[in-house]
Amino acid sequence: MTLRISVIGTGYLGATHAAAMAEFGFEVLGLDIDPDKIAMLTAGRVPMYEPGLSELLLKHVAGHEGSTGRLRFTTSAKEAAEFGDVHFICVNTPQRKGEFAADMSYVDTAIDDLAPHLTRPALVVGKSTVPVGSAARLAERLAALAPVGEAAELAWNPEFLREGFAVQDTLRPDRIVVGAQSERAEQLLREVYADPIAAGVPFLVTDYATAELVKAAANSFLATKISFINAMAEVCEAAGADVTLLSTALGHDERIGRKFLNSGLGFGGGCLPKDIRAFMARAGELGADQALTFLREVDSINMRRRSRMVELAREQCGGGFLGRRIAVLGAAFKPNSDDIRDSPALNVAAQIQLQGAQVTVYDPKAVDNARKMFPSLAYADSALEAAEGAHVVLHLTEWAEFRELDPAELGAVVAERRLLDGRNVLDAEVWRAAGWTYRALGRPS
Ligand code: UDX
Secondary structure, eight states: OOOEEEEEOOSHHHHHHHHHHHHTTOEEEEEOSOHHHHHHHHTTOOSSOOTTHHHHHHHHBTTSTTOOOOEEEESOHHHHHHHOSEEEEOOOOOBOTTSSSBOOHHHHHHHHHHGGGOOSOEEEEEOSOOOTTHHHHHHHHHHHHSTTGGGEEEEEOOOOOOTTSHHHHHHSOSOEEEEOSSHHHHHHHHHHTHHHHHTTOOEEEEOHHHHHHHHHHHHHHHHHHHHHHHHHHHHHHHHTOOHHHHHHHHHTSTTTOSTTOOOSSOOOSSSHHHHHHHHHHHHHHTTOGGGGHHHHHHHHHHHHHHHHHHHHHHHHTTSOOTTOEEEEEOOSSSTTOOOOTTOHHHHHHHHHHHTTOEEEEEOTTTHHHHHHHOTTSEEOSSHHHHHTTOSEEEEOSOOHHHHTOOHHHHHHHSSSOEEEETTSOSOHHHHHHTTOEEEETTSOO
16 A cells, blocks of 8 residues: 655645655645645645746646646644654744744644644654754654554654755755664655655665754755855955856865855855754754854854945945945845745845945845835836846846846946846856946955
């Protein structure tokens, strides 16, 4: 009999995971406490912008013409508990207000809501990013609350998907890591992931703590790589060198690699910033804080990029923002996403506005979200409209459409042809040839 899978929490991680499980051929039930989200998903609509996800949902959500009908959604934890053989926990673990530590309340609640209804053997699989040690604690909680006791088992299976590539990363991840305590848990997960395993995706079995740490370590490494190149950008700026050429040259060394060596405004989003902070907090609790003090520096280098961008914009405005119009291209924390959590672009836009400039923001997908969070900024429907009358144009999220902008066309509507490229991806020569002053972080003026 094919396994039945429930997915608890249908945000971008859970919604994608649920659709992928249906694509692998399983019967899937997605559970969320938010009835609006469940209504949307049931209608085959995705509550966020994620390329390819709505197509995958429509292919499987029950009730849609031509769908496999393998995927349904509910708000009832009891229904999910009774339905599933394997239950994936995909709720978020945001940063706690005023602290570095992760807020585990959604994970705890997910277990508390599910466990009392587990009346037959079940495997609960955590995917959320959690402080190391959580799985051991949650396994006990699960067994204590479930009527089947220890036959309700826990495994930990961290998720490495990137927003914007969520579907492909879920169907064909780089690796599958499973923290499991029994042969049965491992076998069930081998069955769940039979499709990617058959395609050659490595399947690694570890203890709980190592599985939890793989995720924290991977995100810390990525954040460190970005902050490393951004630190080099600071030195390049002081020395009159060009960080983009430096990245290319470093990247040819296979031990270093060119990926994640793009210097610019730094990292944001719902994962890297909060995950490195939660990791530091957890290491502190474990008495290993010294091991991660470098992550503080990684965080500071990253935050300094935003202030440096504001400074550069002020310089371009002649030393002050009063009476100046600034066009901001990009609001999402990265391209191909409408996610604005800890978005470097919006942080810079808000700082500049606070200092007296009139700021107009354009983003291909994230304007609606940005407007809710930053209602006092002005928004435009196109890059051209945002640039009208601008004294400086700031390119802060590297959407492909910004690379296609015509410098002459944009030049015709601005007050002054001044461009700051916060992502180091526009062609400086082309913009300069069209009469623009092109400046970027970590490159000579
Ligand atoms: C990240 C991890 O990549 C993923 O494995 C994990 O599961 C969740 O966190 P995500 O937040 O979706 O994924 O975005 P990612 O593509 O990693 O980019 C993170 C941030 O780093 C973005 O703000 C991006 O603009 C920035 N970045 C990335 C750089 O500044 N330079 C780079 O070279 C790469």
